[in-house]
Amino acid sequence: MSQQQGLGPRKAALFLLDQVTSEGKLLSELIGEGALQHLPAEDRARAQRLATETLRGMARADRMLARFLQKTPPEAVRNVLRLCTVELAGGEAAHGVVNAGVELVARNKRTATMKGMTNAVLRKVAAEGPDGWAKLANPRIPGWLRGPLKDAYSPEIVAAMEAVHFAGAPLDITVKGDVAAANDALKGEILPTGSIRLANAGQVSALPGFDEGDWWVQDAAAAIPVMVLAPQDGEKILDLCAAPGGKTMQIAASGAHVTAIDSSVGRMIRVKENLKRTGLTAKTVTSDAFEFSEGGFDAILLDAPCSATGTIRRHPDLPYAKDGSEFQDLIDQQARMIDHALTLLKPGGRLVFCTCSLLPDEGEVQVDEALERNPGLTVDVDALDVAGVDADWRTEEGGLRLRPDFWADKGGMDGFYIAQLRKPA
Numbered sequence: 001m002s003q004q005q006g007l008g009p010r011k012a013a014l015f016l017l018d019q020v021t022s023e024g025k026l027l028s029e030l031i032g033e034g035a036l037q038h039l040p041a042e043d044r045a046r047a048q049r050l051a052t053e054t055l056r057g058m059a060r061a062d063r064m065l066a067r068f069l070q071k072t073p074p075e076a077v078r079n080v081l082r083l084c085t086v087e088l089a090g091g092e093a094a095h096g097v098v099n100a101g102v103e104l105v106a107r108n109k110r111t112a113t114m115k116g117m118t119n120a121v122l123r124k125v126a127a128e129g130p131d132g133w134a135k136l137a138n139p140r141i142p143g144w145l146r147g148p149l150k151d152a153y154s155p156e157i158v159a160a161m162e163a164v165h166f167a168g169a170p171l172d173i174t175v176k177g178d179v180a181a182a183n184d185a186l187k188g189e190i191l192p193t194g195s196i197r198l199a200n201a202g203q204v205s206a207l208p209g210f211d212e213g214d215w216w217v218q219d220a221a222a223a224i225p226v227m228v229l230a231p232q233d234g235e236k237i238l239d240l241c242a243a244p245g246g247k248t249m250q251i252a253a254s255g256a257h258v259t260a261i262d263s264s265v266g267r268m269i270r271v272k273e274n275l276k277r278t279g280l281t282a283k284t285v286t287s288d289a290f291e292f293s294e295g296g297f298d299a300i301l302l303d304a305p306c307s308a309t310g311t312i313r314r315h316p317d318l319p320y321a322k323d324g325s326e327f328q329d330l331i332d333q334q335a336r337m338i339d340h341a342l343t344l345l346k347p348g349g350r351l352v353f354c355t356c357s358l359l360p361d362e363g364e365v366q367v368d369e370a371l372e373r374n375p376g377l378t379v380d381v382d383a384l385d386v387a388g389v390d391a392d393w394r395t396e397e398g399g400l401r402l403r404p405d406f407w408a409d410k411g412g413m414d415g416f417y418i419a420q421l422r423k424p425a
C-alpha cells in the first residue's frame, strides 16, 4: 500500500480519536452522524478498526510513549503517536507507519512544528517492535472508572476485566429457532446458555441465515435477562426500553404478545427493521417510558439506560469519551423507571430489571433500594435457575452479577446485572 493510500483511513481514524478524547463523543455516535461517509467502504472499515484498536491499546501505548517523550504533547499529536504505536505493535511495516505519522502531524498547521519529534519518537517505538509491546502490562481502565470498580471488586477481578477488555469481543448470536441447525451453517461454538459464538465473523450480513432472519447479533450476557423473565406463550409483556430490539425479538420468539417502547425515534426504526428481517411480531410504541400508562402486563422487562460500563470489550471508546459525570442522573432515572414499571404490572406480575453496567449503584443497590421503597415487593431467586448460568454468579440480594471476565477462556461476556422482582398479588 502506498503512503497516500494509507493516509485516508488513518486521517479518518485520527479524527475519530480526537473527537472521542477531546470532545467526549462515542464512536457509535460519530459513525452514525456520518463521520466516515466520505471514504470508500474498505477504508471506512479500516479507519474504524484503527480507531477501535488504538482506543483498546491506549493505556499501553501511553506507557510505551512515556519512555520516549520528555513532556506530554498536545492531544492532536498524542493521538497520532498513539495510533502509530498501536499499528507498529500490530506488526505494520515501520517505514510506512512512521512516514504516515509524520505526514499527519505535518499537514496540520497547529502541529507541523512537531514533525521532527514525531519522527524521532516513532522510530524509537518501531525499534521496540511488537515484542517490546507484548512485554507491557495490559492496558488499565482510566482512573475515573478504575476507582469505583476497585471499590466494588478485588484487584484480581479488576485485572481480569482489563485482560478481557484488551482481548476484545467475539460475535455472539441469538437464534430464533433450532440452535444446533443454525450452528451447522455458522460453524461457531454453542455457549452454555445457547448463544452461538463466532471468533472471526467478518461481515455479519454475509453470514448464513442473516437474510433469512434466522438470528440476530446479541452478546451472550445480553440474552440472559429474557431467559430469567421466561416469557410464556400468550402472555402480555412490556419491553420498556427496547431499542435496538434484541430482547424484544427474544420475547416475541417465545410466542408472548410484546409491546416494545423506546423514546428514540432513530433507534425505534432499528427495532422495526430487526422485527421485519426476523419475521417476528411486536407492537412498537415510540414514547418516553414515563408517559406510557397502559397497565395490566403479566411481565415487564426493564433494560434501563445506564453507564454501559459492561460493554467496554466492544466499546473501548467509552472510558475515554465519558468521565462518569452523567452517571448519577442515570442512577436516579433507573430508580424512577423501576417504580413506574411496577405501576404497569398486574398484581403478582414480574419485573426483570437489568443494566449492562459494572457499577453496583446500577444493579445490586437499585434492587436493595427498590425493595425498601416498595413494601411487599420481593425478589424471585428461583428465576435465576437458567441453563448455563452459574450459581456463583448470584448476588446477596437475589440478582445475577455477570462480569466481562466470566468465560474468559472463551472470550468473556458483557458485564450485566439482572434481577427479577415480583409485585405483591
Ligand SMILES: C[S@@+](CC[C@H](N)C(=O)[O-])C[C@H]1O[C@@H](n2cnc3c(N)ncnc32)[C@H](O)[C@@H]1O
Pocket (backbone or CB within 6 Å): 222, 240, 241, 242, 243, 244, 245, 246, 247, 248, 261, 262, 263, 264, 267, 287, 288, 289, 290, 303, 304, 305, 306
Ligand atoms: C440499554 S438500551 C436498550 C437495549 C435493548 N433492550 C436491547 O436489548 O436491544 C436502553 C434504551 O433506553 C432508551 N431510553 C432512554 N431513556 C428512555 C426513556 N425515558 N423512555 C424510553 N426509552 C428510553 C434508549 O433510547 C435505549 O434504546
